[in-house]
Amino acid sequence: MPTAGSPPPALRHAPHRRRLVSVAGAVVLTMAAALGGVPIAPPALAAGETVTIHLTTTSDSGGRNVTRGLERQAPVNFAATSPGADHTIAVDEGVRYQRFEGGGASITDTTAHLFRGGAISAATRDAVMRRLFDPVDGIGLSFVRNPIGASDLSRPGMVSLDDTCCDLNDFGANGYDTNVRLLTQQAKQLNPRLRVMGVPWSAPGWMKDNGRMDQMGWLKWEYYPTYAQYLAKYVQSYQAAGVPVDYVSVQNEPNCCQAGNPTAMNYPGMSWNPSGLVEFTKNHVYPAFRAAGIGTKVIHFDWNYGDYASFGSQIVADDALRNDPLSAGIGWHDYAGSPSVGAQAHDQYPSMTQFNTEHSGGTWVGDQHNEDMGDIIEHARNWSSAEVKWSLALNQNMGPHNGGCGTCTGLVTVQEGGGRAGQVDNTIEYYTMGHLTKFVKPGAYRILSTADSTVQNVAYVNPDGSKALLAHNGGGSARSVRVVWGGQSFTYDLPARTTATFTWSGTQSGGGSAGQVTGLAGKCMDVAGAATANGTAVQLHTCNGTVAQRWSRGADGTLKALGKCLDVAGPSTADGAQTHLWDCHGGSSQQWTFTPGRDLVNAYSGKCLDVTGNSSADATRLQIWTCTGGANQKWTVPA
CATH class of the missing domain: 3.20.20.80 (Glycosidases)
Incomplete structure (x- = not known):
């Protein structure tokens, strides 16, 4: 599974000069509200939980001599801030994958x-x-x-x-x-x-x-x-x-x-x-x-x-x-x-x-x-x-x-x-x-966690809402791991040759409105190559659970990934104007309304986010187009 987003398209588009726009956007937002659409806004959530930890350690190169087997350790607590670490694992229960049988x-x-x-x-x-x-x-x-x-x-x-x-x-x-x-x-x-x-x-x-x-x-x-x-x-x-x-x-x-x-x-x-x-x-x-x-x-x-x-x-x-x-x-x-x-x-x-x-x-x-x-x-x-x-x-x-x-x-x-x-x-x-x-x-579901080849990990949310994060350090030296869950985190030193299962309960804070945005053929809105440069293409791609497909919803109607905003190039109102990633600037070309019909309507143009050519191929660019009600304009955003 890819760990750094999906490959960029063959052609890159040069960054465009920016100008701030808001008046036209206000009109479009009003019209969208009249049609029953509302600007994307996150729910208010809270958390602050104790984390239970169990460890297993082996001492030999064959991985068979168990010196510590599922031993419970002293708990830790999520906090608003935590020390930096060698590895960061972001867990997002708002993004769910397959059910555990x-x-x-x-x-x-x-x-x-x-x-x-x-x-x-x-x-x-x-x-x-x-x-x-x-x-x-x-x-x-x-x-x-x-x-x-x-x-x-x-x-x-x-x-x-x-x-x-x-x-x-x-x-x-x-x-x-x-x-x-x-x-x-x-x-x-x-x-x-x-x-x-x-x-x-x-x-x-x-x-x-x-x-x-x-x-x-x-x-x-x-x-x-x-x-x-x-x-x-x-x-x-x-x-x-x-x-x-x-x-x-x-x-x-x-x-x-x-x-x-x-x-x-x-x-x-x-x-x-x-x-x-x-x-x-x-x-x-x-x-x-x-x-x-x-x-x-x-x-x-x-x-x-x-x-x-x-x-x-x-x-x-x-x-x-x-x-x-x-x-x-x-x-x-x-x-x-x-x-x-x-x-x-x-x-x-x-x-x-x-x-x-x-x-x-x-x-x-x-x-x-x-x-x-x-x-x-x-x-x-x-x-x-x-x-x-x-x-x-x-x-x-x-x-x-x-x-x-x-x-x-x-x-x-x-x-x-x-x-x-x-x-x-x-x-x-x-x-x-x-x-x-x-x-x-x-009955549990796998949820989003940051892929890491050194500290391999996978996370689940159980039917009762409790979370479990499995993390494995197979190397010969300890690794510090920072686990981020919504707006909180903790840091833990994972010993060499050790597996940990971290478990906790509660409601995710600060990140409950983040996750995948899916569209045509069940594929994801994706930042090409997980790049953060202004002008990086936003495209359709097979869902892979990487940070390039984790979008957070702002109260101002923005959709953000990798710290930047989904934006219409130009800004333009023309059919076929492409979308890309750009520094967030508060303009209406970066504001989107999610309607009951599952359209994402751009505030500046009044047009819909659209998959170019109705193609479900990986790396197909996303653009704006006059709203048609077609399948290539239908989206599912995190609840």
């Missing part, structure tokens, strides 16, 4: 075996489940993504939920999923806001052309309806246990990971192409769910950012599949590619919800602490609504596993045998996920 991990068969198979006592299991899922006494995990049948993190064996050909009369009879379901039921009781997702690694072998769950293989065409019913029965089995399934994916990592050499695939997997997934989902899963009265939604793709262009994009390009009420959105894994693909997908389909559904920790990760926090922050900044790790638990030998990953790590490590048998240890992944899930609740 939850964070967590997978209750794999491995987890179920370790928790319910005798490795730990029932009392220990209950205590560990509380510290994982309880929102008060634990970290409040709020999303689980559970395999349907065997995966690579299972006890050895290629087992589905119905291994008997050639119908579903024996579904669930083998009891394979029982302990996973019981743990999910317990998690739901501990956190009623828990989201539950199910996903298969493979169909039962008897439905596939190779007759087995491993070594890839394709779902036989004649079993498309039966396999859709298999997924429906899975959802119904959880419903019967009092655990609604919010989401399913029809395939984990489709066509991964040995498509070129299927016999080398030593754990469950299945081959698909995009058209097959569209056909199966749209014409079999959706109808099967509807016929059974199931409202569970489907998360599509469920694979890497790096495979979106060649695979995932072809799935969600199908309008009927993507826009169906049973479509939840797209799922990402982050083993290949860049999270910036999420921003690209958002540009293509702004209403499509995105979920990060899997990214495992493991011994291959150079710095687990830094990677985890980079994932949590950058996934969110690129429009992800959920953050889900891989297995909730593994043992000290990173097992048991069923082929596939023998070097994965979880949020907790169960000591299975040995001198510490029966004990359960938190890993760094427990604490990093806790920095999100303990403080950010399902």
Whole structure:
């Protein structure tokens, strides 16, 4: 995601000489008021709050030795002024992005075996489940993504939920999923806001052309309806246990990971192409769910950012599949590619919800602490609504596993045998996920915060109005951070190799009228290149959360960004006169009235702010034009 505004247009326009104008503007303002429009004015707000701070610190280069885990620190207070700092993070709850759906991990068969198979006592299991899922006494995990049948993190064996050909009369009879379901039921009781997702690694072998769950293989065409019913029965089995399934994916990592050499695939997997997934989902899963009265939604793709262009994009390009009420959105894994693909997908389909559904920790990760926090922050900044790790638990030998990953790590490590048998240890992944899930609740919204590559950060406002700012200093030295919220701020020294979550409540002051101004195609009014020189172009650009798109409303009708005013060049009253950034001077060419019809009317000219040529392309200049009521003259300003 860009951190310094958007690129400037190819051509720059020279600054114009200024002259102050006011009389014509007064007439236009009066006319606008008569039509029901009012000059833009901010509401009167107040704040002054205590900030609670929790820190996690690691001491080693691998980011695994936790010396301080979610430890509460002495609080600080917002004040009208605060000392300067190495980094400034401005938080603006007036600018909202995607809704948060939850964070967590997978209750794999491995987890179920370790928790319910005798490795730990029932009392220990209950205590560990509380510290994982309880929102008060634990970290409040709020999303689980559970395999349907065997995966690579299972006890050895290629087992589905119905291994008997050639119908579903024996579904669930083998009891394979029982302990996973019981743990999910317990998690739901501990956190009623828990989201539950199910996903298969493979169909039962008897439905596939190779007759087995491993070594890839394709779902036989004649079993498309039966396999859709298999997924429906899975959802119904959880419903019967009092655990609604919010989401399913029809395939984990489709066509991964040995498509070129299927016999080398030593754990469950299945081959698909995009058209097959569209056909199966749209014409079999959706109808099967509807016929059974199931409202569970489907998360599509469920694979890497790096495979979106060649695979995932072809799935969600199908309008009927993507826009169906049973479509939840797209799922990402982050083993290949860049999270910036999420921003690209958002540009293509702004209403499509995105979920990060899997990214495992493991011994291959150079710095687990830094990677985890980079994932949590950058996934969110690129429009992800959920953050889900891989297995909730593994043992000290990173097992048991069923082929596939023998070097994965979880949020907790169960000591299975040995001198510490029966004990359960938190890993760094427990604490990093806790920095999100303990403080950010399902239904929260990501809000604007200043992007910073050194002190990575992301901010949310919860349904109860409380705020949470996650900030991570992955470097080897402390960094001072100044957090600005409306008209107040505080400064905090963030130690090296440390993550902080700052939380506070209250109403934003001084900045409640600031945020994005959106127009044609949902894009933002943007200062080209985030430049502050007089004459810098004001343009339409994809919304990116940077300061170049943060506009504050003045009581005098001005719109300000980067300390300067939206202004009409010249000043001119001609159709096509361009807008730019200029020093605020009090003239009516810098005054704007927002009407009930969502027009922004310039006080000097009486004309509307207009997107040139009705084009939604990035870097399209904004101008004034006779008001037409067209979509390229409609705007949404911060409330």
